[in-house]
Amino acid sequence: MSNGKLDETDQKILEHLCIDARVSNREIAESMNLTEGTVRGRIKRMQSENMIRIMAIADVRVQTGYENPMMVYLGIHADLKGVKETAKEISRLPFIRFAATMLGRYDILAISFIGSNEELIEHINTDIMTIKGVRHVETKLAIKSLKYNYRWGRVIK
Structure with a gap:
């Protein structure tokens, strides 16, 4: 087949x-x-046929270097004229694991893992809010992961 x-x-x-x-x-x-x-x-x-890719998936603690990493969702409001460029800049930040432009409440959604609340504050104030076009950032901390099926594979562009 x-x-x-x-x-x-x-x-x-x-x-x-x-x-x-x-x-x-x-x-x-x-x-x-x-x-x-x-x-x-x-x-x-x-x-x-690029239907599957067999690969190793590292434990998030190994990938991040944190003993107890916290997943954070970043809902970013941006100037609509430059949202693509703003999203690209956010996606280039080394601590960002996922970034996408959105329809709905946020213009950009980003996901990261952090080691502490202080680190989150630093990332938002120093790294994200200084990017041209970013107007506001809403944060949501995942406090208990109920399901994450990494077997679904990469999210395709």
């Missing part, structure tokens, strides 16, 4: 890879009553 869509067999192969991407093609094939070559070929096709 090669129409840019995942069929039922592809989905089942992905279920195995989502649990453990290091699982062997042979193990997947045995559990699905397929040949190893079939599994290998399907994985190779999905990779070559």
Whole structure:
């Protein structure tokens, strides 16, 4: 199958890879009553068609260097004339993990991880509010993460 869509067999192969991407093609094939070559070929096709990417995902504590990182959502109000440029500047900040222009309450939404409230205040006052076009920043701290399924993969532009 090669129409840019995942069929039922592809989905089942992905279920195995989502649990453990290091699982062997042979193990997947045995559990699905397929040949190893079939599994290998399907994985190779999905990779070559950019349908999947097998990669390591580091623990957020390792990525940020914080023992207990706090996730913060930054709702940014910006001058509408230059919102694209403002959003690009915000996305270039090294502590920003996600940035998008929005419709609705905020013009830009950014997500970051911080180690302390003081660090958040510093980032907002020194880094974000000094960017041309930023008018106001609303912050929301995630106090308890209920669900985050990193297996959904990257958010595509």
